[in-house]
Every structure is written in structure tokens, then in C-alpha cells.
Amino acid sequence: MNSISSDILNLLNKKQSAAFEVVFNIYYPRLVYFAKVYVPDYEAKNLVQDAFVSMWERKPEFLNEAQLQSYLYTNVKNNCLMFLRHEKVIKKYTESSALQKQNLLHQTALKQVDTTVITFQEIEKIIEQTLAELPERCREVFVLSRIEGKKNQEVADELSISVKAVEAQITKALKIFRLTLKDYLPLVVFLLFINK
Structure with a gap:
């Protein structure tokens, strides 16, 4: 990440x-x-x-x-x-x-x-592990949206799904990330939770 x-x-x-x-x-x-x-x-x-x-x-x-x-x-x-x-x-x-x-x-x-450096390394490991455990479609959508920085419409076009489906998958992923990263939210909120 x-x-x-x-x-x-x-x-x-x-x-x-x-x-x-x-x-x-x-x-x-x-x-x-x-x-x-x-x-x-x-x-x-x-x-x-x-x-x-x-x-x-x-x-x-x-x-x-x-x-x-x-x-x-x-x-x-x-x-x-x-x-x-x-x-x-x-x-x-x-x-x-x-x-x-x-x-x-x-x-x-x-x-x-x-x-500290250790904290950012821990955050990265948690993000990678959580990402790997997401359902396949959810992971695809999340990577395109939050990691590659694509707009919801671009993600929908690329995956041949509706914008609503993209939004639903992002919401699902964010709920999971909120749980796994609850102890680090002040540092990662910029990455995962800012609306695109």
C-alpha cells in the first residue's frame, strides 16, 4: 500500500x-x-x-x-x-x-x-491483510477506488457494474476496515474514508 x-x-x-x-x-x-x-x-x-x-x-x-x-x-x-x-x-x-x-x-x-515508524508498518500490514481477506469483487472495487484513486463511475465502467454496486462494495469494505483499523483511525482516515 x-x-x-x-x-x-x-x-x-x-x-x-x-x-x-x-x-x-x-x-x-x-x-x-x-x-x-x-x-x-x-x-x-x-x-x-x-x-x-x-x-x-x-x-x-x-x-x-x-x-x-x-x-x-x-x-x-x-x-x-x-x-x-x-x-x-x-x-x-x-x-x-x-x-x-x-x-x-x-x-x-x-x-x-x-x-512512530513501527506504527506505520503495522498499519500497512493490517491494510494488506484486510485487503486480502475481502471478498473478490469487494477487493477489486476497493483497490480501483481507494488505492488507484479512480472515480466511482470509472470503476463501474471498468468492471461493468452499476455505480450503486460500486458504492455498496466500498461501503462494505470500509465497514471492515473501520473494525480492523479502529486503533489507528486518526492516521488512516485520510486514506480509506475520504469520499471520492
């Missing part, structure tokens, strides 16, 4: 801007979706951009995509935590206690999100 080829990763390690752009285009929407769970939409975009700027300036090297994912998610997680701490100080005397409690809840939830 890797999104980045080893060639792109090698070019990224060689500090090639084209490879950085590919990584940005793939991970930016995923990271914004992740950050928006904890911070306002407009801030989520800024904090994710800051994480990419930091990566470009520091130019770390990655052995595999799991390390890249861990690095990016950890940076975004830390950026969100810093933002929430800063907001807490600024709004201490001006905001209602309900918003302060929500801010504290988001900080606590973020601290518990595991963004």
Missing part, C-alpha cells in the same frame, strides 16, 4: 525538488485532514506547510516510506500541539471554559497519537 516509489524516495534523499513536490502532492491533503481533527481548518493548512518547509530545510534521509510518514506526521502532530498550547495562553482570559476544555482535550488526544 505504499504511495511513494523507491525511486521517488531516492530522489528525495538526493534533495531533488521534483521528488519533494511529488511527496508534497501526495501527503499534503492527508496531513491537512489529520491536523483538522485537532485545529481549525485554516491553521491545519499552515501547520502542514510548516512541516514541509522544515523537512525541506533539514533535508533528512529516509530508508523507506514508513520513516517518511512517521517524520511528517510527527512534525504535524508537534506543530498542532505547539499551536494548541499557544492558543491556550492567548485565550486563557478571553475564551469560555468550554473552548479551553476542548483545546485541552485535543492536546491530550494528540499526545496519544503514535506516529
Whole structure:
């Protein structure tokens, strides 16, 4: 279920801007979706951009995509935590206690999100195993839709089935994935559950 080829990763390690752009285009929407769970939409975009700027300036090297994912998610997680701490100080005397409690809840939830390399490797194994166990038609539809990124109409045309059948198979697959990935949802929701 890797999104980045080893060639792109090698070019990224060689500090090639084209490879950085590919990584940005793939991970930016995923990271914004992740950050928006904890911070306002407009801030989520800024904090994710800051994480990419930091990566470009520091130019770390990655052995595999799991390390890249861990690095990016950890940076975004830390950026969100810093933002929430800063907001807490600024709004201490001006905001209602309900918003302060929500801010504290988001900080606590973020601290518990595991963004280590091992976590991303575990997620990948669970996704691959779950995918292998899906009924054949369900797996075909899911791979075309969520992994290859095709629109529902394109999937329907390719498999000679109705769009309704495509939607039903995706819904079936997502229910199964929600169960198998319940402990990792904040990190994988971008991949599996965003509507196409």
C-alpha cells in the first residue's frame, strides 16, 4: 500500500525538488485532514506547510516510506500541539471554559497519537491483510477506488457494474476496515474514508 516509489524516495534523499513536490502532492491533503481533527481548518493548512518547509530545510534521509510518514506526521502532530498550547495562553482570559476544555482535550488526544515508524508498518500490514481477506469483487472495487484513486463511475465502467454496486462494495469494505483499523483511525482516515 505504499504511495511513494523507491525511486521517488531516492530522489528525495538526493534533495531533488521534483521528488519533494511529488511527496508534497501526495501527503499534503492527508496531513491537512489529520491536523483538522485537532485545529481549525485554516491553521491545519499552515501547520502542514510548516512541516514541509522544515523537512525541506533539514533535508533528512529516509530508508523507506514508513520513516517518511512517521517524520511528517510527527512534525504535524508537534506543530498542532505547539499551536494548541499557544492558543491556550492567548485565550486563557478571553475564551469560555468550554473552548479551553476542548483545546485541552485535543492536546491530550494528540499526545496519544503514535506516529512512530513501527506504527506505520503495522498499519500497512493490517491494510494488506484486510485487503486480502475481502471478498473478490469487494477487493477489486476497493483497490480501483481507494488505492488507484479512480472515480466511482470509472470503476463501474471498468468492471461493468452499476455505480450503486460500486458504492455498496466500498461501503462494505470500509465497514471492515473501520473494525480492523479502529486503533489507528486518526492516521488512516485520510486514506480509506475520504469520499471520492
